[in-house]
Amino acid sequence: MKTSLFQLTLRKKAVIKNINTDKVTKERLHSFGLIKGVEIAFVRNTPLGCPKIYKCFNTLIAIRDNITKQVEVELKND
Amino acid sequence: MIRLNLKSLVKQEKKQNIITVGLIGNPNTGKTSLLNSLTGLSLHVGNWPGKTVEKKECNINFQNKCFNIVDLPGTYSIAPYSEEEEISRDYIINQNPNVIIQIIDVNSLKRHLLMTLELLALNKNVVLAFNFNKEAQKRNISIDIEKIKKQLQIPIVKIEANTGKNKKKLLEQVVNSSQKIPKIPSYLKGLLKNKQEINHHKAINFINKKISPFYSDKEQNGQTNKIDSFVLNKYTALPIFLLVMFLMFKATFDLSAPLINLIDNLFESLGTIIYNLNLPEYLKSFLIEGFIGGLGSILAFTPLIFILFFFTALLEDSGYLGRTVVLTDRLFHKFGLSGQVFIPMILGFGCNVPAIMATRTIKNKKERHIAIFINSFVSCGARLPIYVLFTGIFFPNNSSLIIMSLYVFGVIIAFTVSFILSKLIKPEEKNRLIIELPPYRIPTFKNVHKHAWFQTSIFIKKAGTIILAAVIIVWLLSSLPLGVEYASEFSLLGKIGKFISIIFIPLGFGHWTFSIALLFGLVAKEVVVSTLGTLYGVSREGLMTIMPNYITPLGVLAFLFFSLLYIPCLATIAVIKKETGSWKFTFIQIITTILIAWVVSFSIYNIGLFLGFK
Numbered sequence: 001m002k003t004s005l006f007q008l009t010l011r012k013k014a015v016i017k018n019i020n021t022d023k024v025t026k027e028r029l030h031s032f033g034l035i036k037g038v039e040i041a042f043v044r045n046t047p048l049g050c051p052k053i054y055k056c057f058n059t060l061i062a063i064r065d066n067i068t069k070q071v072e073v074e075l076k077n078d
Numbered sequence: 079m080i081r082l083n084l085k086s087l088v089k090q091e092k093k094q095n096i097i098t099v100g101l102i103g104n105p106n107t108g109k110t111s112l113l114n115s116l117t118g119l120s121l122h123v124g125n126w127p128g129k130t131v132e133k134k135e136c137n138i139n140f141q142n143k144c145f146n147i148v149d150l151p152g153t154y155s156i157a158p159y160s161e162e163e164e165i166s167r168d169y170i171i172n173q174n175p176n177v178i179i180q181i182i183d184v185n186s187l188k189r190h191l192l193m194t195l196e197l198l199a200l201n202k203n204v205v206l207a208f209n210f211n212k213e214a215q216k217r218n219i220s221i222d223i224e225k226i227k228k229q230l231q232i233p234i235v236k237i238e239a240n241t242g243k244n245k246k247k248l249l250e251q252v253v254n255s256s257q258k259i260p261k262i263p264s265y266l267k268g269l270l271k272n273k274q275e276i277n278h279h280k281a282i283n284f285i286n287k288k289i290s291p292f293y294s295d296k297e298q299n300g301q302t303n304k305i306d307s308f309v310l311n312k313y314t315a316l317p318i319f320l321l322v323m324f325l326m327f328k329a330t331f332d333l334s335a336p337l338i339n340l341i342d343n344l345f346e347s348l349g350t351i352i353y354n355l356n357l358p359e360y361l362k363s364f365l366i367e368g369f370i371g372g373l374g375s376i377l378a379f380t381p382l383i384f385i386l387f388f389f390t391a392l393l394e395d396s397g398y399l400g401r402t403v404v405l406t407d408r409l410f411h412k413f414g415l416s417g418q419v420f421i422p423m424i425l426g427f428g429c430n431v432p433a434i435m436a437t438r439t440i441k442n443k444k445e446r447h448i449a450i451f452i453n454s455f456v457s458c459g460a461r462l463p464i465y466v467l468f469t470g471i472f473f474p475n476n477s478s479l480i481i482m483s484l485y486v487f488g489v490i491i492a493f494t495v496s497f498i499l500s501k502l503i504k505p506e507e508k509n510r511l512i513i514e515l516p517p518y519r520i521p522t523f524k525n526v527h528k529h530a531w532f533q534t535s536i537f538i539k540k541a542g543t544i545i546l547a548a549v550i551i552v553w554l555l556s557s558l559p560l561g562v563e564y565a566s567e568f569s570l571l572g573k574i575g576k577f578i579s580i581i582f583i584p585l586g587f588g589h590w591t592f593s594i595a596l597l598f599g600l601v602a603k604e605v606v607v608s609t610l611g612t613l614y615g616v617s618r619e620g621l622m623t624i625m626p627n628y629i630t631p632l633g634v635l636a637f638l639f640f641s642l643l644y645i646p647c648l649a650t651i652a653v654i655k656k657e658t659g660s661w662k663f664t665f666i667q668i669i670t671t672i673l674i675a676w677v678v679s680f681s682i683y684n685i686g687l688f689l690g691f692k
Contacts, residue, residue: 024159024510025510025512027155027157027159028154028155028159028510028512029512030155030192030278031153031154031155031157031192031193032154032189032512032514033188033189033192033282035278035279035282036279037279037282037283038282043303044306044310046310046315046404046405047310047311047312047315047316047405048405048407048408048409049408050407050408050411051404051407051408051511053306053310053404053515056189057186057188057189058185058186058188058189058295059186059189059514060302060306060514060515060516060517061512061513061514061515062400062403062404062407062511062512062513062514062515063511063512064407064411064510064511064512067510067512
């Protein structure tokens with residue numbers, strides 16, 4: 001099922017399908033390994049709710065909601 | 079002819095013996111540790127030409143070769159989207175180093191290899207230094223280095239940057255690689271987007287297909303996950319955070335206080351010795367008030383800066399710094415900034431000088447400039463004596479309330495200005511906060527104290543010269559014309575003060591003593607109090623009885639808000655210049671703070687008058 005990274009529930013994994021941000025943000029996400037086809041997990045919420053913490057290639061990355069809303073993912077069933 | 083040939087031969091010989099090396103890597107990979115262990119303390123620091131980003135380089139000798147090692151900014155990519163990335167890319171393409179060492183944290187190997195492929199696309203000799211192998215072993219991460227080497231077709235050396243393990247092996251490999259002509263590996267051609275850039279999607283597929291079989295990372299972040307469940311937990315995050323901030327603040331300012339006193343006393347005794355020497359008066363005055371005073375105020379900052387950088391390095395190396403950003407980001411985002419501004423802001427309550435230096439952890443240039451700009455509105459410790467003196471005399475029953483309002487008002491102004499500035503100059507990163515939270519690691523004393531020494535020495539060299547020059551200029555203005563009493567109303571600075579006192583009449587403190595005190599407050603804000611004492615020719619206690627003759631309580635309130643907001647002290651100005659690299663920025667800040675201070679004090683005084691206060 002396709003959804004946005006923002007809507008991913010806690011401790012669920014997904015595969016990145018599309019990044020619809022501006023070019024610079026996209027490049028920045030790429031350099032952190034967030035690339036189409038890569039698996040990403042939502043691992044932790046923060047006390048103020050934003051940014052949220054994701055895990056990608058064994059690295060923890062904090063990303064703001066306004067960006068995760070623009071990242072399309074497909075849920076992984078496991 | 080012969081001589082020319084000989085010269086060129088020698089030149090060629092020299093060239094063959096110099097190996098230029100670019101050291102590159104993501105943040106948190108141990109790059110600084112590796113640099114420290116390779117070079118000791120022999121680093122040369124400057125700025126990249128035309129940039130404010132620090133450039134560190136050093137020359138070392140190994141196996142009869144001279145290595146020129148240049149530390150490239152820590153970035154996640156060399157695609158030219160930020161100043162740092164541009165610098166790295168420019169250096170690699172235009173300076174054409176013989177070898178590039180990329181340092182890699184093997185705990186997240188696959189992500190790091192993306193940058194490796196970017197580097198290879200530029201057709202360079204790349205040597206990979208795999209770091210944190212021990213940690214990976216503990217986390218049950220298995221890596222078949224030989225196989226990975228074969229797949230990538232480039233040399234790999236396993237190191238431990240913290241202990242310096244295998245650094246010789248790494249240098250030997252660099253010598254070897256430097257003798258080869260760089261060649262783009264055959265597999266890379268299929269991964270290119272254009273001549274020099276890789277297609278990330280294809281690159282990650284390549285890594286998944288060719289590297290994944292030899293690398294397994296099944297571990298679920300055991301230790302880091304456990305610590306984060308406290309540090310980022312809804313209930314415990316805030317208490318832990320406040321405790322860490324409190325300890326850092328206390329430690330920085332309390333530990334440095336006795337050292338600062340010691341330095342002050344030392345310089346005072348030096349002053350006494352000179353005072354008793356048989357020297358002409360003006361020379362004595364220059365040596366004591368100008369030279370020693372200036373030198374003293376530079377050195378008095380050094381314990382503060384050393385301890386501050388010691389603690390920020392502890393926070394950074396332990397992995398907690400990133401968490402503080404995450405915890406405060408939502409609040410700061412509302413004002414056009416990110417959580418990275420929080421620590422500098424907190425430190426500003428102690429002293430704006432180290433606080434502005436601490437903005438170095440903010441990677442985006444525009445956001446950093448805003449953070450520097452607003453820091454001087456955060457009320458530093460040196461302004462407190464002014465508040466205490468005046469509120470004690472004029473508002474003995476409400477003094478804590480007024481002092482607290484001053485602190486809060488400073489923060490409100492800081493946030494308001496940052497909100498306006500972020501709308502005006504649009505830091506393109508403000509909506510783009512994406513940060514890595516590195517695994518928690520125990521910092522090594524060696525790295526932390528080296529980092530602190532290093533930053534302190536830069537402060538002494540760079541900001542120190544500006545502070546010394548400024549203090550000497552103030553001395554000149556306070557001692558001229560010849561024979562005048564130092565810092566009196568008849569000195570040049572006194573005359574200037576008298577002249578400008580006219581602009582303070584609508585603010586309720588038009589008496590010339592106040593404008594002179596504010597001028598001398600430039601040297602350091604606490605000087606405002608002692609200057610008033612000198613001008614009235616009374617002690618601190620004497621001020622209490624004499625001052626109500628010259629100013630009303632409402633005027634005092636306006637004066638206090640003016641002292642809070644007007645031009646930062648000379649040392650802060652010097653650091654602003656040093657950190658932004660721009661006199662224009664520094665002057666704009668000076669003018670803006672005066673304007674804001676004037677408007678605020680004017681409003682307070684006149685609204686007060688309108689409401690019937692005196």
